[in-house]
Amino acid sequence: MRRTEWVAVMPVKRLAMAKTRLRGAVPAADHARLVVAMAKDTLTAVLACPIVHHALIVTDEPTMVAAIADLGAQHVPDRPDTGLNAALERGAALAAGSPVVALTADLPALRPQDLAAALTALSYHPRGYVPDAAGTGTAMLAAAAGVALDPRFGPGSARAHAASGAVRLDGDWPSLRQDVDTPADLAAAADLGLGRYTAEFVGATRYGGA
Ligand SMILES: Nc1nc2c(ncn2[C@@H]2O[C@H](COP(=O)(O)OP(=O)(O)OP(=O)(O)O)[C@@H](O)[C@H]2O)c(=O)[nH]1
Numbered sequence: 001m002r003r004t005e006w007v008a009v010m011p012v013k014r015l016a017m018a019k020t021r022l023r024g025a026v027p028a029a030d031h032a033r034l035v036v037a038m039a040k041d042t043l044t045a046v047l048a049c050p051i052v053h054h055a056l057i058v059t060d061e062p063t064m065v066a067a068i069a070d071l072g073a074q075h076v077p078d079r080p081d082t083g084l085n086a087a088l089e090r091g092a093a094l095a096a097g098s099p100v101v102a103l104t105a106d107l108p109a110l111r112p113q114d115l116a117a118a119l120t121a122l123s124y125h126p127r128g129y130v131p132d133a134a135g136t137g138t139a140m141l142a143a144a145a146g147v148a149l150d151p152r153f154g155p156g157s158a159r160a161h162a163a164s165g166a167v168r169l170d171g172d173w174p175s176l177r178q179d180v181d182t183p184a185d186l187a188a189a190a191d192l193g194l195g196r197y198t199a200e201f202v203g204a205t206r207y208g209g210a
């Protein structure tokens with residue numbers, strides 16, 4: 001079965017509370033701009049993926065709401081204090097009937113072809129995940145139409161997704177795996193090649209990560 005109509009779901013936390021492990025990569029006053037730039041690059045790459053039909057961004061962050069509309073994605077209001085997996089469930093419920101891919105909003109080097117290749121690798125499985133570069137987290141979780149997404153993101157999520165029956169997908173998709181949690185991750189993403197928004201931010205501010 002070919003699955004060419006993926007719906008992407010991406011959660012974005014309120015900026016004031018976001019990316020605490022990344023604090024210090026840039027001065028505090030610029031932290032939110034960096035987090036938004038990374039989310040915009042992730043979303044831009046997701047929307048450029050030829051087998052993604054549309055993207056749902058689950059957030060309560062006002063700054064992101066404007067960016068989501070500009071980039072051509074759909075905003076889904078979050079429910080305060082329910083957390084990342086509840087936000088993903090909310091988006092997935094709206095996409096019921098389509099294959100769903102969940103991604104974190106911290107993949108600023110993501111290339112559409114890496115996402116397409118990973119989704120294509122999933123074709124013969126009902127549900128699968130791609131571990132992040134560290135191997136402990138999850139860069140992508142995807143489920144076929146009619147299959148519950150059952151997201152278990154959070155610390156140690158790669159193991160949690162495997163334990164829940166999701167198939168681990170291995171492939172040469174470095175831009176998909178490179179999430180940015182720390183200043184060192186930002187430097188690694190810069191080595192792979194940052195998307196336009198994060199690259200512009202880094203260029204304008206001359207922050208290059210660790
Ligand atoms: N909507 C929503 N998104 C969330 C929530 N918590 C995390 N996220 C998003 O989920 C993705 C992965 O989250 P983390 O990498 O753990 O981000 P974080 O919690 O901002 O980072 P740390 O503070 O460093 O742990 C990012 O896109 C976050 O914006 C939440 O409660 N609601």
Ligand SMILES: C=C(OP(=O)(O)O)C(=O)O
Binds near residue numbers: 104156181
């Ligand atoms: C929430 C997760 O992301 P991160 O590694 O960015 O904390 C996860 O990997 O499950």
